[in-house]
Amino acid sequence: MNLQTKIASAASEAAEVLERLGVRQELWSAGSRAVRSPVTGETIAQVQDTSAERVQAAIEAAHAAFLTWRNVPAPRRGELVRLLGEELRGAKADLGRLVTLEAGKITSEAEGEVQEMIDICDYAVGLSRQLFGLTIATERADHRMMETWHPLGVVGVITAFNFPVAVWSWNSALAFVCGDSVIWKPSEKTPLTALAVQALFEKACARCPDAPEGLSAVVIGGREVGETLVDHPKVPLVSATGSTAMGRAVGPRLASRFARALLELGGNNAAILAPTADLDLALRGVAFAAMGTAGQRCTTLRRLFVHESLYDAFLPRLKSAYASVPVGDPRAAGTLVGPLIDHGAFEAMQRALADARAAGGQVTGGEPVEVAGGQAAYVRPALVEMPGQTDVVRRETFAPILYVMTYKDLAEAIALNNDVPQGLSSSIFTNDMREAELFTSARGSDCGIANVNIGPSGAEIGGAFGGEKETGGGREAGSDSWKAYMRRATNTVNYGRTLPLAQGVKFDI
Numbered sequence: 001m002n003l004q005t006k007i008a009s010a011a012s013e014a015a016e017v018l019e020r021l022g023v024r025q026e027l028w029s030a031g032s033r034a035v036r037s038p039v040t041g042e043t044i045a046q047v048q049d050t051s052a053e054r055v056q057a058a059i060e061a062a063h064a065a066f067l068t069w070r071n072v073p074a075p076r077r078g079e080l081v082r083l084l085g086e087e088l089r090g091a092k093a094d095l096g097r098l099v100t101l102e103a104g105k106i107t108s109e110a111e112g113e114v115q116e117m118i119d120i121c122d123y124a125v126g127l128s129r130q131l132f133g134l135t136i137a138t139e140r141a142d143h144r145m146m147e148t149w150h151p152l153g154v155v156g157v158i159t160a161f162n163f164p165v166a167v168w169s170w171n172s173a174l175a176f177v178c179g180d181s182v183i184w185k186p187s188e189k190t191p192l193t194a195l196a197v198q199a200l201f202e203k204a205c206a207r208c209p210d211a212p213e214g215l216s217a218v219v220i221g222g223r224e225v226g227e228t229l230v231d232h233p234k235v236p237l238v239s240a241t242g243s244t245a246m247g248r249a250v251g252p253r254l255a256s257r258f259a260r261a262l263l264e265l266g267g268n269n270a271a272i273l274a275p276t277a278d279l280d281l282a283l284r285g286v287a288f289a290a291m292g293t294a295g296q297r298c299t300t301l302r303r304l305f306v307h308e309s310l311y312d313a314f315l316p317r318l319k320s321a322y323a324s325v326p327v328g329d330p331r332a333a334g335t336l337v338g339p340l341i342d343h344g345a346f347e348a349m350q351r352a353l354a355d356a357r358a359a360g361g362q363v364t365g366g367e368p369v370e371v372a373g374g375q376a377a378y379v380r381p382a383l384v385e386m387p388g389q390t391d392v393v394r395r396e397t398f399a400p401i402l403y404v405m406t407y408k409d410l411a412e413a414i415a416l417n418n419d420v421p422q423g424l425s426s427s428i429f430t431n432d433m434r435e436a437e438l439f440t441s442a443r444g445s446d447c448g449i450a451n452v453n454i455g456p457s458g459a460e461i462g463g464a465f466g467g468e469k470e471t472g473g474g475r476e477a478g479s480d481s482w483k484a485y486m487r488r489a490t491n492t493v494n495y496g497r498t499l500p501l502a503q504g505v506k507f508d509i
């Protein structure tokens with residue numbers, strides 16, 4: 001079902017929304033970088049790249065802000081994040097709309113992304129009263145050993161187009177309560193949502209007397225802007241979300257100056273459909289995880305291993321879901337699959353499908369869908385029945401392609417799940433408790449996320465988010481991810497009158 005062939009302009013609506021969100025017009029109307037809406041293919045704004053001098057100045061200002069901010073007690077830092085959460089609540093519909101216009105997400109997913117920002121703000125406010133270290137038993141009498149966590153400095157945050165606002169908030173809400181300042185380099189494809197978030201942040205700061213100038217800044221541009229952040233000695237941590245190729249460039253540069261890297265790179269996420277699976281639930285889980293966000297989440301389901309006993313019952317149902325899923329204008333009620341980010345993504349998808357066919361794959365779907373007079377890249381999600389896990393299956397193509405394969409026993413399916421370079425997310429659909437436990441055990445999935453009876457995408461903020469191997473190893477959002485944004489000090493305090501040395505060493509002079 002294709003929802004429509006005529007489509008309303010995105011440009012005038014983007015201007016109205018930016019205005020309502022308080023983004024100054026000169027920031028989006030006068031620059032030399034065109035911002036294109038994937039919804040219609042129109043240019044909806046012109047932003048200015050941040051010059052090298054301005055990036056340097058923003059880092060210096062953020063460092064100066066950090067020197068003040070680190071002295072503000074953490075619960076009062078939490079007050080700023082509480083106010084940011086309030087601003088986001090008030091702006092949810094508008095910011096969600098801007099996410100739709102700039103990144104192409106359907107309304108519920110775009111608003112869901114803003115909800116994720118609100119949730120992490122709430123989480124960080126609570127966290128601001130719970131930043132704690134341990135007290136550890138010492139081997140010496142009249143001594144106390146403890147660890148303290150201190151603010152780290154300026155955090156560089158590099159984000160991708162597919163979560164244009166939420167990923168910033170996972171990093172920044174935590175960084176702010178931890179006493180850090182933040183410089184944000186959004187994707188070149190989605191600078192408007194970043195400018196809008198910065199405007200909301202500045203409104204929160206205006207209501208918070210503790211917040212220093214320069215605590216947060218957005219810098220716009222391509223690779224060179226990211227490199228400035230990565231190479232700057234006053235940026236002790238860079239959190240970067242994007243491709244594995246980007247991570248390969250960023251990681252060693254940070255390592256060469258002993259700065260911290262928090263990397264969230266490619267995923268190639270699988271689901272296993274086991275013999276006892278609830279097929280109705282699994283069908284919905286697979287459909288959302290594989291087709292949702294037009295296959296452009298790093299947690300998107302890309303590989304499905306179906307037990308051979310279920311294949312003939314399940315595949316026709318899945319194929320009919322692929323044939324009937326509504327593809328179209330993401331603003332329209334009823335649309336479930338919006339556009340790809342651009343024509344380049346469409347071409348990469350077609351190349352992967354050609355490779356899959358050459359390797360013996362049978363492709364259903366994958367054809368262009370006429371929505372915006374060919375100006376935008378709409379596509380029917382593709383289901384590809386593969387004879388095995390070939391090279392094309394083992395690489396991540398950032399598009400709605402689901403490769404389906406069969407398996408005989410769970411050990412084989414787990415081995416296939418793990419036999420890719422990436423290690424972000426994974427899942428099993430089963431009602432067999434032994435299978436579920438094995439999948440989540442040490443010899444089960446090797447991914448950072450391993451789910452049972454839930455697809456691999458749609459993580460909540462309360463857990464640590466990230467993955468292993470070529471996914472980069474970083475963890476952000478919940479659990480103890482906050483520790484990445486602070487530095488740890490071990491303090492040993494002697495409250496006695498003698499000086500016993502550790503390990504029984506004698507040094508009497």
Ligand code: UN1
Nearest residue numbers: 163297298299457458459
């Ligand atoms: C991403 O695709 O960059 O698990 C992050 C999810 C989201 C995060 C995805 N909460 O789908």
